[in-house]
Amino acid sequence: MKTRISTILFALIFITTAGIAQTHDAFFQKADAFFKSSVVNGRVKYATVKKDPSALNALVKMVAEAKVDKSNTAVFQAFHINAYNISVIKGIVEAYPVGSPMKINGFFDGKKHTIAGKSTTLNNLENKVLRANYPNEPRFHFALVCAGLGCPPIIAEAYLPSKLDKQLARQTKLAINNAKFTKYNSEKGKIQLSQIFEWYKGDFTKNGQSLVDFVNKYRSEQIPSKTKVGFYTYDWTLNDAK
Numbered sequence: 001m002k003t004r005i006s007t008i009l010f011a012l013i014f015i016t017t018a019g020i021a022q023t024h025d026a027f028f029q030k031a032d033a034f035f036k037s038s039v040v041n042g043r044v045k046y047a048t049v050k051k052d053p054s055a056l057n058a059l060v061k062m063v064a065e066a067k068v069d070k071s072n073t074a075v076f077q078a079f080h081i082n083a084y085n086i087s088v089i090k091g092i093v094e095a096y097p098v099g100s101p102m103k104i105n106g107f108f109d110g111k112k113h114t115i116a117g118k119s120t121t122l123n124n125l126e127n128k129v130l131r132a133n134y135p136n137e138p139r140f141h142f143a144l145v146c147a148g149l150g151c152p153p154i155i156a157e158a159y160l161p162s163k164l165d166k167q168l169a170r171q172t173k174l175a176i177n178n179a180k181f182t183k184y185n186s187e188k189g190k191i192q193l194s195q196i197f198e199w200y201k202g203d204f205t206k207n208g209q210s211l212v213d214f215v216n217k218y219r220s221e222q223i224p225s226k227t228k229v230g231f232y233t234y235d236w237t238l239n240d241a242k
Helices: 002-038 047-052 053-066 073-095 122-133 138-142 161-176 195-198 213-220
Strands: 113-115 119-121 184-186 190-193 226-229
Touching: 002 053, 002 073, 047 073, 047 113, 053 113, 073 161, 113 122, 119 122, 119 184, 119 190, 119 226, 122 138, 138 184, 184 226, 190 213, 195 226
Parallel strands: 190 226
Antiparallel strands: 113 119, 184 190
């Protein structure tokens, strides 16, 4: 009898796990298709999505009803990065036309989104779900796109568990080597970084490394360690593909 019960329980667990995995696969496939059709040159086609929000709304529903846990790090991280970017787009579309997310009251710290069955804000999703659980992963900052042009550009694909590490590395390298994002003046011995590096300095300077050390990890042309670091003003203009 015990053996039979154990077999039944194992079968139920297997079926449940397989079902959740299939749901995850469906989400990542639909998210990938959405980003491919709605993003161009690092910007979002908000007007197009506003005109027909059916794909976005379906994703928002999937994000709300999803079941994810930290047992699979890649799935957990990829899901929440996509959930953040989808929620940002949803918030902008609801208020569109608008010139900046900062024009929307409480956009980051007031408006609630349902993520995997829990009500949360964008700030909490970034800081209490991703950064808090994975404090040694600064590359999140190059994947979470806040709808402002000051952010690294949003990519025309979903972040996928199977290639998440490569995607995060690629996006970090693209940002660090983009002269508009990382402004280095060799003659003056100065580098101007995004305020992302100022606001989240601790994420980039763990284990005694400097901001220049972090930049040099991903920069194709190294800069001197004594380079003076400054920060340019963040551009909150909407990343709208008009």
